[in-house]
Amino acid sequence: DAGVIQSPRHEVTEMGQEVTLRCKPISGHDYLFWYRQTMMRGLELLIYFNNNVPIDDSGMPEDRFSAKMPNASFSTLKIQPSEPRDSAVYFCASSQQGVSGNTIYFGEGSWLTVV
């Protein structure tokens, strides 16, 4: 089975540019999570969706960040405008209610560098 698929794997962009990260969750999974990982702050939950509906976005750092899930198989995390402090690894993850203890499965991450 295909796992969680993220793109791009690596992105280098200039400050002020718009960045869009994409995620395809595991088929059948009804929860989708966006995490950010940095050395300073560790693994942070940004937002999560249940059945395509945002449930908790309290981790989204500021208005420059937005996330959408237009359907069960696709989600985006957008940063506009990007800043150097946004440099991090962004993970998308998914899980299925009531299956395997709702184990969360991660994508390989999107490495973002803002210069």
Added chain:
Amino acid sequence: AQTVTQSQPEMSVQEAETVTLSCTYDTSESDYYLFWYKQPPSRQMILVIRQEAYKQQNATENRFSVNFQKAAKSFSLKISDSQLGDAAMYFCAYRSYGNQFYFGTGTSLTVIP
């Protein structure tokens, strides 16, 4: 809110030896799940082992096993016969009844040949 604490930022183990990574958590829930994830240098987060809180028996996956002490809110990971490929960052995670996941700050494991 639930918290997950990993008090060992770094650990090392000799190849073929056994090492135990510690994790404690704070919760008022009675039904939850606990996980250990491994993150090698590639940064991929890989599930190592899962434990249901309602199960008394400690979970085991090949060389990986846990010591789950529900009353003490402790969930340690034991790696037996350590291999070079076990070198990674290990994260303890708690899944609440509401499907929120909380991660510890991680333990970096070095395996010495």
